[in-house]
Amino acid sequence: MTNFTFISAMVSKLSPTDYVGFTFFVGCMAMMAASAFFFLSLSQFDKKWRTSVLVSGLITFIAAVHYFYMRDYWAAFGESPTFFRYVDWVLTVPLMCVEFYLILKVAGAKQSLLWKMIIYSVIMLITGYLGEVVYTDMAAFWGFVSGAAYFAIVYEIWLGSASKLAAAAGGEVLKAHKILCWFVLVGWAIYPLGYMMGTTGWYNGIVPAGNIDVAYNIADAINKIGFGLVIYTLAVKSQKD
Numbered sequence: 228m229t230n231f232t233f234i235s236a237m238v239s240k241l242s243p244t245d246y247v248g249f250t251f252f253v254g255c256m257a258m259m260a261a262s263a264f265f266f267l268s269l270s271q272f273d274k275k276w277r278t279s280v281l282v283s284g285l286i287t288f289i290a291a292v293h294y295f296y297m298r299d300y301w302a303a304f305g306e307s308p309t310f311f312r313y314v315d316w317v318l319t320v321p322l323m324c325v326e327f328y329l330i331l332k333v334a335g336a337k338q339s340l341l342w343k344m345i346i347y348s349v350i351m352l353i354t355g356y357l358g359e360v361v362y363t364d365m366a367a368f369w370g371f372v373s374g375a376a377y378f379a380i381v382y383e384i385w386l387g388s389a390s391k392l393a394a395a396a397g398g399e400v401l402k403a404h405k406i407l408c409w410f411v412l413v414g415w416a417i418y419p420l421g422y423m424m425g426t427t428g429w430y431n432g433i434v435p436a437g438n439i440d441v442a443y444n445i446a447d448a449i450n451k452i453g454f455g456l457v458i459y460t461l462a463v464k465s466q467k468d
């Protein structure tokens with residue numbers, strides 16, 4: 228085997244017009260850099276905040292590993308790596324629920340709140356997978372069920388018990404909670420939009436055309452890294468007072 232064939236067996240070519248592949252590639256780098264940033268910052272925090280920042284790093288690290296797989300899958304088959312995508316989400320979205328719980332613990336958040344959020348998010352993802360992969364002719368129906376679970380999460384953090392705990396905690400925790408709430412309301416809304424771009428349903432004439440993976444990749448970068456930075460900032464600020 229010549230050097231050239233050896234290398235081409237390991238690296239696949241990225242065409243300059245393959246913007247989907249480009250977002251997978253940038254996703255790998257962004258998630259990896261964010262993980263390094265969160266992990267290397269750990270020693271500056273005391274015990275109270277270390278777990279939260281650690282979880283931020285785990286979220287981007289798990290995503291980084293999945294992005295390497297997804298990038299290769301896309302390069303090899305030119306298809307959406309939907310299976311890896313959902314495995315990534317089913318691990319990282321519950322960890323984002325853990326982040327909400329951890330910062331609200333100071334105000335007395337109970338574990339039941341954590342489990343409620345995790346169950347909503349798992350229902351949201353499983354039903355989304357059913358519509359995107361298993362029962363594609365019923366994508367609109369499963370997307371609706373998934374959307375209902377998403378709405379339950381939005382309700383819980385904006386108006387439910389989580390919002391009351393945040394108000395009770397006040398100060399920096401309340402501020403951070405509010406920003407995370409906006410991430411979930413606006414940043415997470417990109418996902419159902421991407422879903423509607425990539426599946427068949429009544430919405431096809433309404434939703435602007437686009438690529439489902441580009442939408443998901445942009446949303447992941449905003450939400451996973453942004454979420455982590457909010458937690459990081461909260462930890463830095465809380466340690467000063």
Ligand SMILES: *C/C=C(C)/C=C/C=C(C)/C=C/C1=C(C)CCCC1(C)C
Nearest residue numbers: 355370373374377415418419422450
């Ligand atoms: C890091 C990954 C995150 C934050 C993923 C979030 C995913 C969602 C909020 C997905 C939501 C969906 C709907 C609300 C309806 C259509 C199906 C989904 C799964 C794309």
